Amino acid sequence: MNDLTTRPEAEGDMPSASGPWPVELDDVTVRYPNGVVALKNVSLTVGAGEMVAVVGLSGSGKSTMIRTINGLVAPTSGSVRVGPHAVSELRGRALRHARGDIGMIFQGFNLADRASVFHNALVGRFSHMPTWRTTLGLATEADRAMVMRSLDSVGMLEKVWHRAGALSGGQKQRVAIARALSQEPAVMLADEPVASLDPPTAHSVMADLAAINASRGLTVLVNLHLMDLARQYTTRMIGLRAGEVVYDGPAASATDADFEAIYGRPVQARDRLGE
Amino acid sequence: MTQAPASSVAKAAPQVPPKPRTWPRTLGIVAVLAVLTALTATPALGGVEIDLGAIAKNWTNGADRIGKMLTPDLSVLPRTWQPLLETLQMAVVGAAISAALAIPLSLWAARPTNPNAPFRAAVRFVLNVIRAVPDLVYATILVAMVGVGALPGVITLVLFDIGIVVKLVSEAIDSADAAYMEAGRAAGGTQSQINRLTALPQTWPAYVSQVMYSLELNVRISAILGLVGAGGIGRLIDEMRGFYRYDALSTIVLEILIVVVLIELASNVLRKRLR
Ligand SMILES: Nc1ncnc2c1ncn2[C@@H]1O[C@H](COP(=O)(O)OP(=O)(O)OP(=O)(O)O)[C@@H](O)[C@H]1O
Ligand SMILES: [Mg+2]
Numbered sequence: 001m002n003d004l005t006t007r008p009e010a011e012g013d014m015p016s017a018s019g020p021w022p023v024e025l026d027d028v029t030v031r032y033p034n035g036v037v038a039l040k041n042v043s044l045t046v047g048a049g050e051m052v053a054v055v056g057l058s059g060s061g062k063s064t065m066i067r068t069i070n071g072l073v074a075p076t077s078g079s080v081r082v083g084p085h086a087v088s089e090l091r092g093r094a095l096r097h098a099r100g101d102i103g104m105i106f107q108g109f110n111l112a113d114r115a116s117v118f119h120n121a122l123v124g125r126f127s128h129m130p131t132w133r134t135t136l137g138l139a140t141e142a143d144r145a146m147v148m149r150s151l152d153s154v155g156m157l158e159k160v161w162h163r164a165g166a167l168s169g170g171q172k173q174r175v176a177i178a179r180a181l182s183q184e185p186a187v188m189l190a191d192e193p194v195a196s197l198d199p200p201t202a203h204s205v206m207a208d209l210a211a212i213n214a215s216r217g218l219t220v221l222v223n224l225h226l227m228d229l230a231r232q233y234t235t236r237m238i239g240l241r242a243g244e245v246v247y248d249g250p251a252a253s254a255t256d257a258d259f260e261a262i263y264g265r266p267v268q269a270r271d272r273l274g275e
Numbered sequence: 276m277t278q279a280p281a282s283s284v285a286k287a288a289p290q291v292p293p294k295p296r297t298w299p300r301t302l303g304i305v306a307v308l309a310v311l312t313a314l315t316a317t318p319a320l321g322g323v324e325i326d327l328g329a330i331a332k333n334w335t336n337g338a339d340r341i342g343k344m345l346t347p348d349l350s351v352l353p354r355t356w357q358p359l360l361e362t363l364q365m366a367v368v369g370a371a372i373s374a375a376l377a378i379p380l381s382l383w384a385a386r387p388t389n390p391n392a393p394f395r396a397a398v399r400f401v402l403n404v405i406r407a408v409p410d411l412v413y414a415t416i417l418v419a420m421v422g423v424g425a426l427p428g429v430i431t432l433v434l435f436d437i438g439i440v441v442k443l444v445s446e447a448i449d450s451a452d453a454a455y456m457e458a459g460r461a462a463g464g465t466q467s468q469i470n471r472l473t474a475l476p477q478t479w480p481a482y483v484s485q486v487m488y489s490l491e492l493n494v495r496i497s498a499i500l501g502l503v504g505a506g507g508i509g510r511l512i513d514e515m516r517g518f519y520r521y522d523a524l525s526t527i528v529l530e531i532l533i534v535v536v537l538i539e540l541a542s543n544v545l546r547k548r549l550r
Binding site: 070095096097101111112114115116119123129178180183 | 469
């Protein structure tokens with residue numbers, strides 16, 4: 001219903017940071033302070049403009065992988081590169097700048113419920129705004145315009161002055177997508193973006209992500225635990241098991257046997273979303 | 276037919292882990308509390324002296340005064356307007372100044388809005404010191420420093436209010452779910468940007484209700500501050516008490532009660548609108 005491909009005007013009027021970027025993980029290991037090794041020697045390259053699903057059981061390291069890509073989690077060893085940014089090397093201002101070029105969507109939407117939809121989407125302009133401007137509440141006209149266009153492109157413009165907490169789950173996730181699009185990112189990360197949504201809404205949000213990938217040419221990495229969503233909306237699938245890459249290949253043709261190999265157990269009904 | 280359910284029930288008998296025993300701990304806590312109470316009420320051990328006999332001996336004194344207070348003397352009313360107005364002014368000005376100061380202080384004192392641990396500890400330490408000093412001590416010292424009048428009263432109220440508003444608001448921030456912060460960080464925002472645009476609106480309801488509460492406390496406290504010359508209705512209370520005019524005193528108490536109830540009502544209306 002909010003398929004972005006039906007909105008040609010959204011295309012092209014929001015340039016990305018500088019075209020799509022590749023994402024490279026080189027021998028990345030993440031060991032949390034409590035000793036859990038969440039990623040083990042992961043090396044992979046996602047090409048510019050690819051739409052990739054990361055699948056795996058709960059605890060396999062999907063969230064950890066997404067978080068190392070924008071530096072929310074620092075690798076214990078190995079390196080992470082996103083386009084021109086050597087993310088794993090960066091600190092402070094340079095890291096914030098790199099994050100500004102990488103959009104992120106969360107399972108729980110992560111909106112400030114009491115703030116307006118506008119202010120939540122304006123969060124996406126942080127890395128483009130000097131702190132004093134944010135502190136004084138003075139967004140530039142260009143920032144406002146970018147936020148409005150992002151909200152419009154996901155069909156949420158009419159709710160711009162509503163409180164984020166008053167929206168439905170699907171609407172919240174669209175605002176979260178608009179927040180990420182306001183960054184004008186080159187890469188979009190999504191950590192189980194539809195796991196809190198009912199099936200029809202899940203499909204339309206996945207369609208939105210696919211449309212963003214197609215029309216803006218963004219590189220998209222999306223964590224999923226449902227095999228049919230991975231097959232239907234992405235072109236490449238990376239399977240994680242206990243922190244290691246155990247599958248890397250086309251998504252559409254991945255068989256049930258491939259999923260069983262990733263999951264390490266027979267495929268069950270709850271591995272599919274259905275309609 | 277009948278076989279299948281029976282066998283599945285037999286197979287499904289789950290192994291419940293043993294429930295931890297809690298009664299020894301409960302018993303221990305009760306015992307410690309009982310011993311502490313006994314110790315603190317034993318004069319031989321330096322505890323407080325609870326002399327029930329004194330109450331029995333002097334009850335006629337008290338009853339006499341209570342009797343007078345039950346028949347309020349309304350003739351004192353005209354004399355109360357001016358000091359009551361002064362009390363209200365002190366309460367409002369004190370609450371307003373402390374409310375403004377409490378905004379940055381609360382954000383600095385809470386962990387989610389200030390990840391810098393040493394800075395946070397320093398802010399909390401200063402606030403603990405401010406809270407540890409009783410309001411009458413502030414008032415007495417300030418009267419000696421700046422002279423008798425409303426000014427020492429207002430400064431006392433500001434210090435007192437900052438202590439409670441910052442403590443309660445920062446605790447509310449500490450205990451609230453702050454997933455939206457992660458989105459701000461992922462978008463490349465600085466902590467100040469995240470605080471200003473998202474943490475602040477999230478904190479609004481707790482903040483408003485604490486400020487209203489401090490206003491209510493101010494009215495009650497300034498009744499006492501007058502005793503040490505720090506302005507307001509307390510001066511009149513001191514005078515009436517000096518002349519043993521308990522009937523006039525109760526009129527003043529009733530007035531304060533009415534003001535406090537009115538503030539409470541206004542606070543409820545505000546809180547409802549913010550919800
Ligand atoms: N902050 C943390 N501190 C310590 N251990 C963590 C932390 N975050 C994750 N882990 C552990 O790292 C492992 C991988 O977790 P991760 O969240 O990446 O898995 P996931 O594939 O996203 O799982 P899910 O599908 O449940 O979200 C798990 O064993 C988890 O318990
Ligand atoms: Mg996860």
